Amino acid sequence: MKPSLDIVIAGVGGQGTVLASRVLAQAALEAGLSAKTSETIGMAQREGTVQSHVRIGKDECGPVIGAGRADVLLAFEPAEAVRALGLLKPGGFLMVNDYFIRPVTVTLGTSVYPTDAIMDYLENTPFQLKVVRAFETAVAAGSFKTVNTVMLGALIATGSLPFTREAVLKVLLDLVPAKARAMNEKAFELGAKL
Numbered sequence: 001m002k003p004s005l006d007i008v009i010a011g012v013g014g015q016g017t018v019l020a021s022r023v024l025a026q027a028a029l030e031a032g033l034s035a036k037t038s039e040t041i042g043m044a045q046r047e048g049t050v051q052s053h054v055r056i057g058k059d060e061c062g063p064v065i066g067a068g069r070a071d072v073l074l075a076f077e078p079a080e081a082v083r084a085l086g087l088l089k090p091g092g093f094l095m096v097n098d099y100f101i102r103p104v105t106v107t108l109g110t111s112v113y114p115t116d117a118i119m120d121y122l123e124n125t126p127f128q129l130k131v132v133r134a135f136e137t138a139v140a141a142g143s144f145k146t147v148n149t150v151m152l153g154a155l156i157a158t159g160s161l162p163f164t165r166e167a168v169l170k171v172l173l174d175l176v177p178a179k180a181r182a183m184n185e186k187a188f189e190l191g192a193k194l
Contacts, residue, residue, distance in 0.1 A: 003033070003162035004057035006065045010084035011076030012101050013041070013048050016148030019175065020074070021052035023152060024161070026171045028056040031163040038063035051084060056162065073127075074155055076134070076147055077101050078118050085125065094127040095155055097147060099135030130158070132194050141187035149184045153191025165192065 011017040021037045028035035038053040053065045073088045075081030075096045105111040134150040156165045176184050
């Protein structure tokens with residue numbers, strides 16, 4: 001029986017959730033598995049919610065993962081992890097970047113962002129949780145824009161994907177611009193060490 005895996009990637013506009021989903025889907029295809037993706041983009045260019053769904057090895061299904069069905073939730077921002085949590089199945093794996101992206105209303109001082117409450121909530125869910133310092137790691141790799149690459153490196157290092165680290169890195173480097181390849185390779189390798 002071929003492996004199957006449902007992955008939700010949640011973040012905000014500009015964090016590279018769509019690129020991350022394309023990397024995983026292409027790596028699956030190159031490993032001989034079927035793959036489908038779907039994105040919910042919304043106000044992505046204004047740091048709005050973005051969700052990407054990746055369904056690997058499931059031939060007879062649509063591209064959208066239903067509530068309580070995802071095996072993995074890869075969250076690039078903690079509040080987006082909370083927002084997407086209902087998609088994760090009981091006992092599913094939740095990997096969260098610990099860096100908060102504060103909404104404009106918080107920056108302007110008209111509302112409060114309950115960062116401690118959000119992290120407490122995530123730490124007390126019935127899922128397998130791994131919190132990753134992806135933003136700091138991305139900056140160390142050369143740019144905060146490589147958070148998605150750090151998260152992919154961290155995810156592949158868990159051994160939960162049905163293809164190799166080398167396969168994911170190859171696809172990633174094929175999809176990013178030539179000038180960003182060295183930085184993304186470094187971010188991926190640093191992520192894998194997390």
